[in-house]
Amino acid sequence: MKNILFILFSTIGLSLSAQVGIATPTPKAMLDVNGNINFRGKLIVRNAADGKLLEGGDDQLLVSQGAGLAPTWKSLRIPDYEANKFYLIYNNSFSDRVGTTFTSSEEPTIASRSASFTKNSNISNFSQFKKIPGLSQTFNVYSTESKTYFQFETVIQANFANVGTTDTSIDYACGIFVDDKLVNLRQGNLKAVNSTNPFLTHNQIGLAQNLTKGAHSVSVACSRLKSYNVPAGITLGVGTNVSDNIDSFISQSSFKVDVYEVPQVFNAITN
């Protein structure tokens, strides 16, 4: 009997159209193995889209495609972590079209900017700074070894008339605050020119290192610091327009938060 079968398999191959059971008289699938399976080679699956037989690319995993379809090989979008290296863990971005405006009476009195605008100083020490509403957000840090990168962009505008050679300008500053403590501040100056209602794009990049694990708040607050030869009634807008030569769509702010971490806690990807 064994001989007969051997001859059958080795000469013409085994071909069956009925369901086959291994160690079961009642197979419930085309091949039903009532026991374990040993693979000595690779598992190859048929791709439903083009009928090709796929061994899978390097580092791919077998993923179910549901009943009636062969499972398929998929790449995992997760890095292989190496020790002591930073990985991008949290990444978010926000926008705001409300912005904030400042009249000439909203300028702080500051003796020394360098002495006042110090890192880690609380926002309560920053008189006449106003937050941009939509950029007050929270983010999470999951490792004690981390770097947080902030990128802020907005448009600053003043409703200056056209001015010749006189220096008519306004100093302003924007600060990035984490848990209401300053991490980064940049100043700028908007100058009146020979066209009305000038504006500029303000770019700012800030960094915070090794924040504590857990949730943190972040916000961007700006201030009108000082005016030079500015007539009464001039308004400064940050992240908003103060004249209709631009609008709030053009002047909107964008704020990106990236957290790079050396991972310390790992979780299983399945449950």
Next chain:
Amino acid sequence: MKKLLLLNLFFLAIFSNAQIGINTSTPVNTLDVNGDLNVRKEIRIGASSATKGTAGAKGTIFHNNASLNVNDWKNVKVADGMGSMSLFSMNSTFDKIGVGFTGNNGAISPYPENMDITTNWSVLTGTVTTFSVTNTTNKVTFAFQTTAQKTVNANTTNANASMSFACGIFVDDKLKAVRTDVLLGADGTNKIFNLNATLTNIEIKNGYTVKVACTKRNLNGGTIGIGRAVNTEFLNADMSQSALTTSVLQPF
């Protein structure tokens, strides 16, 4: 036939170098199952004539390593915090051709959001790319930078008069972000133009098209180049090139 085989498969091991097909007369691998496969116990991989294969530790995943001739079990872990909001895709494109404007002044009114692109806008052809969104919770961020340069203002008394322009990001040819800027100064004056923007929870779609296009505003009789040198004494094509980075952030 079924009974006969069952009997044999049940009592005897099969030694064969031929390929076996289940429900196919033309098997293409050692065992070719043209249908579903029921496994009632563990799957073992990496077996040989001397050893059983390994069933893998609990939680490990059936994995292909191209440098091995058998599959293996992979332990996949993810760093704490991954998946909340993560980088799903990222692409950078650049353009060294740029666009130039001359002639009459363009319109200087603001540009409405979702406005269709018109012939007044010139596309920085190298920036055109596509991206996809697969989750209803998403952020799409754009970071664009280029250099704008002006020539002399011909038809005004002030040869150093201002020239203004706007560049916008168009997704599927609809305006999603735009900034305007002004160049002031003598022939060859140039400046960096930045546009960073964030879109929130846009519709799921495979294959959005994104491009940067620019338009003229006030030219005051001069020529303006965006991403292009119009006075090569001060700029070359590499110095004036444009770059657009598109990132899609999603939880997973």
